[in-house]
Amino acid sequence: MGPDAGGSPLRKREYDEDDVRVRPGKGSRPRTRRRPAHEDAVPAFVVAVDRGRYTCLVGGDITETGVDGGRDRKRRGEAPRPVTAMRARELGRKGIVVGDLVSLVGDTSGRPDTLARIVRLEPRTSMLRRSADDTDELERPIVANADQLVIVTALADPPPRPRMIDRLLVAAFDADIEPLLCLTKADLAAPDDLVARYEPLGVPYLVVRKGGDLDLVRERLEHRLSVLVGHSGVGKSTLVNGLVPDAGRAVSHVNAVTGRGRHTSSSAVALELPGGGWIIDTPGVRSFGLGHVVIDNVLAAFPALAEGTVHCPKGCTHRGEECSLDAWVAEGHADPMSLASLRRLLASRDGAPDDD
Numbered sequence: 001m002g003p004d005a006g007g008s009p010l011r012k013r014e015y016d017e018d019d020v021r022v023r024p025g026k027g028s029r030p031r032t033r034r035r036p037a038h039e040d041a042v043p044a045f046v047v048a049v050d051r052g053r054y055t056c057l058v059g060g061d062i063t064e065t066g067v068d069g070g071r072d073r074k075r076r077g078e079a080p081r082p083v084t085a086m087r088a089r090e091l092g093r094k095g096i097v098v099g100d101l102v103s104l105v106g107d108t109s110g111r112p113d114t115l116a117r118i119v120r121l122e123p124r125t126s127m128l129r130r131s132a133d134d135t136d137e138l139e140r141p142i143v144a145n146a147d148q149l150v151i152v153t154a155l156a157d158p159p160p161r162p163r164m165i166d167r168l169l170v171a172a173f174d175a176d177i178e179p180l181l182c183l184t185k186a187d188l189a190a191p192d193d194l195v196a197r198y199e200p201l202g203v204p205y206l207v208v209r210k211g212g213d214l215d216l217v218r219e220r221l222e223h224r225l226s227v228l229v230g231h232s233g234v235g236k237s238t239l240v241n242g243l244v245p246d247a248g249r250a251v252s253h254v255n256a257v258t259g260r261g262r263h264t265s266s267s268a269v270a271l272e273l274p275g276g277g278w279i280i281d282t283p284g285v286r287s288f289g290l291g292h293v294v295i296d297n298v299l300a301a302f303p304a305l306a307e308g309t310v311h312c313p314k315g316c317t318h319r320g321e322e323c324s325l326d327a328w329v330a331e332g333h334a335d336p337m338s339l340a341s342l343r344r345l346l347a348s349r350d351g352a353p354d355d356d
């Protein structure tokens with residue numbers, strides 16, 4: 001834990017561990033080619049990634065004023081321009097994902113058939129990751145800099161998959177991203193069971209239906225960078241289209257640049273909300289491996305319980321006999337329901353990653 005963690009049990013982690021370092025020349029050997037300083041590099045926001053091509057938005061926006069920059073820009077009547085870029089060699093093997101803030105050099109005009117170069121990756125505030133499966137510790141970054149994970153679940157048709165929701169919550173807590181349950185198709189079933197399941201965890205939720213009022217959703221999304229996940233058929237496209245009236249156009253624009261159609265797209269796409277803020281629409285998730293998850297990170301999201309783990313044996317899974325959390329709860333320091341819920345979340349890592 002870093003010295004900046006203060007009194008908060010919520011661990012602030014470093015996400016730029018593999019940041020680009022300009023290596024000094026070996027020994028005293030003079031370097032034959034000096035790398036330009038890239039003082040003229042322009043900041044950009046990565047909105048789509050496809051086969052080595054990055055669609056970046058350039059122009060007085062998110063890169064200057066954060067996720068809420070859109071409003072200022074709109075007030076000034078400026079539109080950001082999409083620029084296609086490739087990564088510069090100096091970035092090394094570092095992955096760049098949707099949501100990343102980068103710096104571009106070269107042709108940043110955004111004119112057809114031009115290609116800029118990404119020379120810098122800004123430090124990230126968060127990274128949503130998954131692994132291929134629960135035994136695989138190799139994590140795949142999905143989206144950078146998100147501060148909210150919107151778990152879109154239909155109340156019926158298709159029926160909710162609580163274990164998948166649990167797993168997504170674990171991923172959110174691990175990444176220090178706030179979860180939001182968005183329960184769709186409220187015209188088909190009541191949300192009571194799901195709400196009862198997630199209330200002890202303090203997970204906020206919203207209930208929506210097609211054609212219904214989306215104001216509460218907008219309120220939760222405004223001025224933030226939210227990732228939307230949900231499996232096929234839950235009504236995520238319906239929701240996105242309701243929130244971003246020209247979503248179809250924005251996505252097809254991105255796909256015109258990357259050369260992919262909407263339904264073949266296997267990558268996430270960032271869309272700006274009319275009221276400020278961004279949503280990142282991800283393709284339907286079928287599985288969400290949690291092999292990379294650090295239990296302590298998940299626990300950190302529950303301060304009352306995290307505090308009680310000081311008496312746990314080293315490497316405690318917090319699920320066995322030796323765990324001190326039972327005593328902690330018995331002493332009244334935390335709510336038994338939240339401990340049971342936390343244990344259920346931790347247990348969701350057992351079994352196949354695509355189970356219900």
Ligand SMILES: Nc1nc2c(ncn2[C@@H]2O[C@H](COP(=O)(O)OP(=O)(O)OP(=O)(O)O)[C@@H](O)[C@H]2O)c(=O)[nH]1
Nearest residue numbers: 184185186209210231232233234235236237238284
């Ligand atoms: N009854 C009901 N049907 C809905 C609601 N929202 C969406 N649907 C329907 O559910 C189906 C799936 O909706 P989509 O928005 O395409 O779902 P999706 O999650 O984007 O699914 P994919 O396109 O497969 O990724 C469509 O037939 C929608 O019309 C709702 O609130 N109530």
Ligand SMILES: [Zn+2]
Nearest residue numbers: 312316318323
């Ligand atoms: Zn324990």
